[in-house]
Amino acid sequence: MSEQTSSARQHSSEETMDVAVLGGGSFGTAMTKVLAENGHRVHFWMRDEHQVKEIRETGINSRYMPDVSLSGDILPTTDLEAAVAGAVAVFVAIPSKAFRTVIREHAGAFEAGQAVISLTKGIEKDGFRLMSEILQEEIPRSKIGVLSGPNLAQEIANRDLTATVIAAKDPDVRNVVQSLLGCEYFRVYANVDVYGVELAGALKNIYAIVAGLASALDLGENAKAMLITRSLAEMSRFAVSLGANPMTFMGLAGVGDLIVTCSSSKSRNFRIGYAVGKGQGLDEAAAELGQVAEGIRTLLLVKEKAEDMGVPMPLVGGMYKILYGGAAIRDVINGLMMAVQNSDVEFILPRTTSS
Ligand SMILES: NC(=O)c1ccc[n+]([C@@H]2O[C@H](COP(=O)([O-])OP(=O)(O)OC[C@H]3O[C@@H](n4cnc5c(N)ncnc54)[C@H](O)[C@@H]3O)[C@@H](O)[C@H]2O)c1
Numbered sequence: 290m291s292e293q294t295s296s297a298r299q300h301s302s303e304e305t306m307d308v309a310v311l312g313g314g315s316f317g318t319a320m321t322k323v324l325a326e327n328g329h330r331v332h333f334w335m336r337d338e339h340q341v342k343e344i345r346e347t348g349i350n351s352r353y354m355p356d357v358s359l360s361g362d363i364l365p366t367t368d369l370e371a372a373v374a375g376a377v378a379v380f381v382a383i384p385s386k387a388f389r390t391v392i393r394e395h396a397g398a399f400e401a402g403q404a405v406i407s408l409t410k411g412i413e414k415d416g417f418r419l420m421s422e423i424l425q426e427e428i429p430r431s432k433i434g435v436l437s438g439p440n441l442a443q444e445i446a447n448r449d450l451t452a453t454v455i456a457a458k459d460p461d462v463r464n465v466v467q468s469l470l471g472c473e474y475f476r477v478y479a480n481v482d483v484y485g486v487e488l489a490g491a492l493k494n495i496y497a498i499v500a501g502l503a504s505a506l507d508l509g510e511n512a513k514a515m516l517i518t519r520s521l522a523e524m525s526r527f528a529v530s531l532g533a534n535p536m537t538f539m540g541l542a543g544v545g546d547l548i549v550t551c552s553s554s555k556s557r558n559f560r561i562g563y564a565v566g567k568g569q570g571l572d573e574a575a576a577e578l579g580q581v582a583e584g585i586r587t588l589l590l591v592k593e594k595a596e597d598m599g600v601p602m603p604l605v606g607g608m609y610k611i612l613y614g615g616a617a618i619r620d621v622i623n624g625l626m627m628a629v630q631n632s633d634v635e636f637i638l639p640r641t642t643s644s
């Protein structure tokens with residue numbers, strides 16, 4: 290173990306555990322690094338044999354994190370069954386589009402009572418399912434958790450100070466994740482509102498696109514504050530109508546993640562909005578990014594769901610018109626600014642209009 294590794298581990302469990310990380314992208318790589326630096330044996334599953342070979346031989350995942358060197362007890366593999374067998378916890382960082390397929394295909398591999406934690410911030414198209422719901426449906430004998438918060442993968446990999454949230458009903462899951470991941474640069478807070486934490490992580494990606502677009506247009510600092518705050522109001526309104534606890538949105542998974550993703554060009558969703566604001570087409574921007582920006586899909590799903598439920602979401606509606614309806618950005622902004630005046634905090638003063 291390197292000097293850096295032993296110092297990172299000060300606050301985490303002293304016992305070496307077998308853990309699995311599923312998904313060889315940016316976030317899977319960052320979480321693998323934290324777990325390995327904390328002294329655990331990490332079975333790192335990905336589908337690409339070349340990537341496995343590269344990480345095994347060089348410690349580098351050049352496609353997703355070319356500047357990050359992985360060291361410690363990391364076992365890259367394409368064998369998911371072997372990765373999961375005996376793991377005290379399985380962390381899943383597969384984009385929402387492929388999440389169910391991967392879990393279903395390997396459902397038999399997961400053990401009864403095993404902690405399975407989603408790291409994915411997205412929503413499934415059919416049935417508007419969150420990832421924890423997919424886990425519940427596909428591998429119901431597992432103990433399920435969700436990790437979410439202001440967690441830019443690159444910063445975690447750089448050991449920049451970061452906090453996250455583990456949400457799980459089962460205290461054993463909360464405890465094991467805090468113990469496995471916590472260290473001097475990564476602090477893990479707990480919550481029991483699984484649905485709220487997970488929904489916050491998915492929804493903020495939409496508003497990061499909005500914020501990126503605003504940044505491209507150089508709308509000013511007041512506009513940034515207005516957008517972030519109204520995004521929080523809108524996402525909490527939607528989440529509460531689905532049964533989430535509004536207080537969750539005051540925490541790291543809510544306002545915390547919203548702040549980081551809406552104010553940093555390190556966020557892929559923010560970069561999509563910025564590119565569109567600078568006149569690039571959505572498809573071109575997504576192709577150029579070359580990594581997942583969940584907000585693009587989530588926007589479509591949330592717009593449809595909000596309309597079905599009659600929940601007003603003017604920012605979602607406006608972004609949809611820009612990305613998919615060919616609306617002029619300035620017209621949409623003008624429409625939002627000139628809408629009927631409304632309540633600031635609707636949990637104190639209820640909204641009286643549908644605008
Ligand atoms: N990158 C971050 O900063 C960050 C932070 C927190 C949460 N997340 C979330 O984690 C999830 C994964 O994001 P990421 O940043 O790692 O994405 P990424 O684009 O960097 O990588 C995606 C990975 O998923 C793999 N993948 C895609 N389809 C697959 C399939 N069918 N089978 C197996 N593997 C498949 C790809 O090969 C790739 O390794 C997203 O929901 C994202 O919102 C990302």
Ligand SMILES: O=P(O)(O)OC[C@H](O)CO
Nearest residue numbers: 438439440441556557558
């Ligand atoms: O790069 P993004 O936009 O997917 O955001 C990454 C994380 O979700 C930030 O918390």
